[in-house]
Amino acid sequence: MIDYVLEQKEENYHETIYEQIVAQSSIPPILKSTGLNWQDILLDESQWTLLEQNAPHLCADRVDYTLRDLYVCGEITLQEVHTFLDQLVVFNGQMACSNLSAAEWFVDAYYREVIGFFMNPLNMFGNYQLTKIIKLALQKDILSIEDFLKQDDDVVRLLKNAGDSSIEGVLSALFNSKVQKGTASCHDVHQTTKMRWVDPLVIGSDGAAPVSQLSLTAKRVIEEAKQKIEKGVYLSIQAPL
Structure with missing residues (x-):
C-alpha cells in the first residue's frame, strides 16, 4: 500500500529500504x-539465483508468499505444501516442476492468491482508502516516512489521536463502508495492481517447457487471470451514514 502512497508503480518500496x-x-x-x-550474504543477490526471477518463472519469493499466505488462510493444507515442494527441481538455473500435475496445481494456487486475495474487493478498497489517509496525513505532518516502519496498530493510533476531522472522516469510511464489486459502467473506484503471473517450467524427456504449452487447462487459467489483472477491480462503495 505504501507503494501507492509514494506512487511507485513497480511496487518495490520495500526493496529500497532493504539494506x-x-x-x-x-x-x-x-x-x-x-x-x-x-x-x-544479503546484499549480493547475484549469488542467490533462485531468490528472484522475472515473471513468469518460478522463484523462491513467489513460491514462498503463495504457499505461506494460502496455508495461513486455510486455502491449502500443509501436506499439499510439502507435496509441491518435493516436486520442485532446478533445471539450467531455473526453478521448475518435475511433473505436469505439480505445475498445474501451483498455477491454480498462485491465481487464487493474486485474484482471490490481492485483488479481493475489500483488500483493494483497504489499499485505496489507506492511501488517501496516509497521503493526507503526510501532507499535514501527522505522519512521517519513518512511521511506515511501525506496526499497523501504532500507525492507526497516531491517526486517530491526531484530532484532525478530515483524517477521522476518511478513517471512518475505511472501517465502516460497505464494499461490493462494481462494473465498468457503474462503480465508485477503479483499482489496478501490477501484473503478477506465472507459467512454471515442467521437466520432460526433451527438457523443460512452460506448463501453458503442455496443459490447455493451465493455459486457460493463465490467460483468464492475466485479463482480470489487466482489467483491475471496480468497487461499489456505500459510505457510512
Whole structure:
C-alpha cells in the first residue's frame, strides 16, 4: 500500500529500504557471531539465483508468499505444501516442476492468491482508502516516512489521536463502508495492481517447457487471470451514514 502512497508503480518500496532495515536488525550480529559477513550474504543477490526471477518463472519469493499466505488462510493444507515442494527441481538455473500435475496445481494456487486475495474487493478498497489517509496525513505532518516502519496498530493510533476531522472522516469510511464489486459502467473506484503471473517450467524427456504449452487447462487459467489483472477491480462503495 505504501507503494501507492509514494506512487511507485513497480511496487518495490520495500526493496529500497532493504539494506537499512537489515542493518538495524539483529541479523548482522547473529551472523557475525558465526564468522559471517551479512553484507556479503544479503546484499549480493547475484549469488542467490533462485531468490528472484522475472515473471513468469518460478522463484523462491513467489513460491514462498503463495504457499505461506494460502496455508495461513486455510486455502491449502500443509501436506499439499510439502507435496509441491518435493516436486520442485532446478533445471539450467531455473526453478521448475518435475511433473505436469505439480505445475498445474501451483498455477491454480498462485491465481487464487493474486485474484482471490490481492485483488479481493475489500483488500483493494483497504489499499485505496489507506492511501488517501496516509497521503493526507503526510501532507499535514501527522505522519512521517519513518512511521511506515511501525506496526499497523501504532500507525492507526497516531491517526486517530491526531484530532484532525478530515483524517477521522476518511478513517471512518475505511472501517465502516460497505464494499461490493462494481462494473465498468457503474462503480465508485477503479483499482489496478501490477501484473503478477506465472507459467512454471515442467521437466520432460526433451527438457523443460512452460506448463501453458503442455496443459490447455493451465493455459486457460493463465490467460483468464492475466485479463482480470489487466482489467483491475471496480468497487461499489456505500459510505457510512
